[in-house]
Amino acid sequence: MSENMMERLESATSSLKQEILQLKEEYKENQREIAFLSSANVQNALMSFQENKGDESRKTLSWNLNTKLVQYETQVKFFQQITGIEVKHYFKRTEQKRENEVLYNHKMAGRCLDLPFELEFKTIESQSEQQGECKVSHISVQMDCQAHPSLMQLLQRTETTMDLLGFFRSLSDYAEWAEFRRNTFAQFKEKYPAAVRLPLGPSGDHMILMNTDFPQCQMLLVWKNTISDEGTVVPILDLLTKIPEQVVDRYGVLEEASSSFKNLLQVFGIQQTIDKIIQSFCLQGANPRP
Structure with a gap:
């Protein structure tokens, strides 16, 4: 075999070895990439991405639920009012x-x-x-x-x-009627403390009206809220008198106080009627609070 032929064979062999080494390096690089893609880091990254998407969905769902909750709470408060x-x-x-x-x-x-x-x-x-x-x-x-x-x-x-x-x-x-009665009694007790007594407190069903000049002269205002068979609430008010005989002449008109009281109720309503009764009967010499 000639010397030139040997040189060409050695050159070809060297080239093949270089290609083999290059292919081995590429193979190793591919293996490293495959190992990286299958590693826990990549899996964690994918899971983190999915969780972020899940967080966004949960945030959207939470916002919708909170919005509906606020709407329901508003409706409940409106119903309560x-x-x-x-x-x-x-x-x-x-x-x-x-x-x-x-x-x-x-x-x-x-x-x-x-x-x-x-x-x-x-x-x-x-x-x-x-x-x-x-x-x-x-x-x-x-x-x-x-x-x-x-x-x-x-x-x-x-x-x-x-x-x-x-x-x-x-x-x-x-x-509502019970609260209206309680507020009415409390207001008149505050306005006319010397003339109005509430034996059972503002929540009771009656109050006593006294003449400030003659405390033995009294009126009993009874206010009962009844419920009819149809479920309708009906307030019933009565006015009873307790007048000693020695002062009947001075307050002779009080003999018809109960019927007059009911007539006044139809004209002026509950609060104005009570106020007129107190001023005409209880305050002969006393001044009510403003």
Whole structure:
């Protein structure tokens, strides 16, 4: 073999070795890239990216829920302002499932202005796709009726008729009248402290009007809020007199005070009528507070 041929073979062999070394380096680089892509760092990066997307979704969902919560709270406050009814606790439990019907048990505790109540009722709700119905099947109401005898009749009627909406409507009206009476009594006691007595406090159902010159001359103003069979709240006011015989002549007109009082109520309303009675009967020599 000639010398030139040997040189060409050595040159070709050297080139092949260089290519083999280059291919090995490329292979190793590819292996390193594959190892990196399958490493925990890349997995953590992918998980972090997915979590960030999840965080964005959760933030959007949280914002929507907060917005709805604010809307519901606004509606509840509006309902409380209109009705005076504030629900403290509410619980609903599935008691029995029937064909196309579900029996639920509800428990509620709250107050209507200053009147606390506890309510338990059951409803039968239809699961029909054509028509959904909800019927009240049982009602039990617990309230302290000692100071409000008319409420006992309302509770009994509610448990008999199972008229849940009627109960809340009547309770709301009754509480408003009770608050109006309490505020009225408190205002007159503050305005005429020497002429007005409240034996049971502002929340009682009567007040005593006294003549400042003759304390033995008194009038008893009785104010009872009653609830009719239809659930309507009706305020009933009466004026009774207690006048000694020795001063009857001076206040002879008081013999017809009760009937005159009812006539004044129809003309002037409750507060103006009471004020006129106090000024004409109680303040012969005293000046009311401004």
